[in-house]
Amino acid sequence: MASPSLPISISEVNSLSDEKFESVFGNVIELCADAAVVVKKKRPFQDLTALCDAFQTYLEEIEVEDKLMILKLHPDLAGRLAAQGELTPESAGEQKAAGLDQLTTEQKRVMDESNQRYKAKFGFPFIICARENKVQSIIDGLQRRYNNSQEQEITIGINEVKKICKLRILDIVKH
Numbered sequence: 001m002a003s004p005s006l007p008i009s010i011s012e013v014n015s016l017s018d019e020k021f022e023s024v025f026g027n028v029i030e031l032c033a034d035a036a037v038v039v040k041k042k043r044p045f046q047d048l049t050a051l052c053d054a055f056q057t058y059l060e061e062i063e064v065e066d067k068l069m070i071l072k073l074h075p076d077l078a079g080r081l082a083a084q085g086e087l088t089p090e091s092a093g094e095q096k097a098a099g100l101d102q103l104t105t106e107q108k109r110v111m112d113e114s115n116q117r118y119k120a121k122f123g124f125p126f127i128i129c130a131r132e133n134k135v136q137s138i139i140d141g142l143q144r145r146y147n148n149s150q151e152q153e154i155t156i157g158i159n160e161v162k163k164i165c166k167l168r169i170l171d172i173v174k175h
């Protein structure tokens with residue numbers, strides 16, 4: 001079967017082969033193909049909300065080690081992978097939407113320094129839903145959240161992953 005042209009309806013989501021479901025939803029959580037493997041078994045979904053809820057539940061129910069792994073799979077915002085053109089298409093689009101591809105030299109310096117400092121403290125990258133932010137709110141968040149505890153940042157980071165995931169699903173499924 002050829003790849004479906006997006007967006008697709010919820011009934012099309014329900015009738016995708018397992019393999020197609022995994023490929024269509026394999027990156028709604030950045031580089032975490034396992035989420036689609038788990039969520040596909042919950043079909044059929046009554047509507048878009050039920051589908052989104054299934055991915056959110058996945059993120060809530062996994063062990064803290066797996067949450068940490070998911071956080072670590074995210075690329076830095078305006079980091080090395082962005083500079084090398086090696087982001088996933090989803091992440092590239094999100095970073096562009098926030099204006100992160102248009103940083104001034106000073107903003108880039110502040111982002112690099114703050115990203116490094118954050119990662120050195122927490123052991124995972126700073127994560128924020130770029131599409132719901134602009135450059136300044138991202139820089140502000142990066143500096144403010146540095147003061148949190150690791151436990152707080154795991155919770156906030158996973159909540160941001162949920163927002164990113166929902167917007168990615170909305171790009172795939174008709175609403």
Ligand SMILES: NC(=O)N[C@H]1NC(=O)NC1=O
Pocket residue numbers: 030074075076077090091094095125126127128129130131164
């Ligand atoms: N580090 C980080 O927040 N990365 C993510 N945020 C987002 O909106 N897309 C990403 O890849």
